[in-house]
Amino acid sequence: MIRTGSSPSPSRGQKSLLKRTNEMQQRTGLVEALIVDVRVREKIGGAFMNSSMICCTPGLSKGGYCKVGEVIIHEDRSNPDGPIRVQTFFEGKNEEAKMELHTVEINRTGMYYLYFMFCDPELKDLSVSGTTVGKNPQGYLPGKITPLMTFFGLMSLAYLVLGLIWFLQFVKRWKDVIQLHYQITAVIGLGMCEMAFWYFEYTNFNSTGYRPMGVTVWAVTFSADKKTVSHMVLLVVSMGYGVVKPTLGSITPIVLVLGIAYFVASEALELYEHLGNINDFSGKARIFLVLPVTLLDACFILWIFSSLSKTLEKLQIRRSVAKLGLYRKFTNCLAVSVLLSIAWIGYELYYNANDPLSELWRSAWIIPAFWILLAYVLLVVICVLWVPSNNPTRYAFSEEAGNDIEEESVLLASSGVMVASKVAIKLERKDRKMSLPAEHHVFSIGEAVEDERMTALSHPAICY
Secondary structure, three states: OEEEEEEOOOEEEEEEEEEOOOOOOOOOOEEEEEEEEHHHHHHEOOHHHOOOOOEOOHHHHHOOOOOOOOEOEOOOOOOOOOOEEEEEEOOOOOOEEEOOOEOOOOOOOOOEEEEEEOOOHHHOOOEEEEEEEEOEOOEOOOOOOHHHHHHHHHHHHHHHHHHHHHHHHHHHOHHHOOHHHHHHHHHHHHHHHHHHHHHHHHHHHHHHOOOOHHHHHHHHHHHHHHHHHHHHHHHHHHOOEOOOEOOOHHHHHHHHHHHHHHHHHHHHHHHHHHHOOOOOOHHHHHHHHHHHHHHHHHHHHHHHHHHHHHHHHHHHHHOOHHHHHHHHHHHHHHHHHHHHHHHHHHHHHHHHHHOOOOOOHHHOOHHHHHHHHHHHHHHHHHHHHOOOOOOHHHOOOOOOOOOHHHHHHHHHHHHHHHHHHHHHHHHHHHHHHHOOOHHHHHHHHHHHHHHHHHHHHHOHHHHO
């Protein structure tokens, strides 16, 4: 039994080439193509007779249930939407048999599988090659991913709106932008291109039935680029780049190597998922490609939160209230996103474990859509926290920026010392004048008046 594909849509037709080996006895063999709705899969085999047999035996044939050499199918005249059978025979000594083109109309929405099955043990080395085409009333996109086309269109508009708002703020405060603002702009731009390419790819697929190779590769590349740049921006922000340190120093090469490795792993996985063939070994190959991406994601998460902890500690020591509040909000947002991610991964595992045959195909599009939406929300939060403003020093690095409270305290303390010293000088001068001889009284009065005027001019607050 070979599963060649599945589609929750009507099947327009199929054409296949069957080959048998030379070692077989040269005689006619039967191969059956079965189109089965997963909801009625129990009609294949002898389950309705409390039997585990798949192929018809002479005993069952005598009972009129089936024909010898064929797959047992429970015929239900009250339900015409049962399994559809297409038979192909090997003629004489021919080693190949061509299945004629068949158009099959399916009037019931559901998840359909195409199986090639045979009961002749001499066909054990059978190989099948060919193509199948399925078309929905709305187009060629399988029903499982049709909602994603609309989703990508909406996300393209969402990124466009975010980009316009960010661009206006960027232009308005262009004299006050910092390096981080350019990095955020790059992420927004990559997100706009990614969503636009995916929408165009799905639209073209839906209208023609073919995936445009060039557009798909570009969409995958922009997707991997955006993920990589987003991870690196989160990491350098968590390290306090541009806030508590002007450069990353000696760890810059390590960050770049980690980013390149993540891009290569993500690109390979995305290309395989969107351009690879569907076969029975796809699960094993996917695990091999998913593992590096998962490990690199874990490295980024651990490094980000470790760096955030160190950055928060530095800001607390420096008592930078504004920056500390900003980073606390950023940390809370990241923590919530990680918790949501863990919860969604658990849901994915539960979903896949309880739906091995994709019977819940109508809601399958929500799983990839969640990750795209979560990344967008996190990007919006970062844009809000680090929006360009007239006061970039509230989050930008400054070598003279020690700590806000300490600077204010020192300034107030120095002013207090200045005032106290002037008052002390005034009192000292008055005491000195009181102790002067009588012949100097006229001069002393003038000097006192002049000193008081000078004191009033230099520090009006004392006079008031």
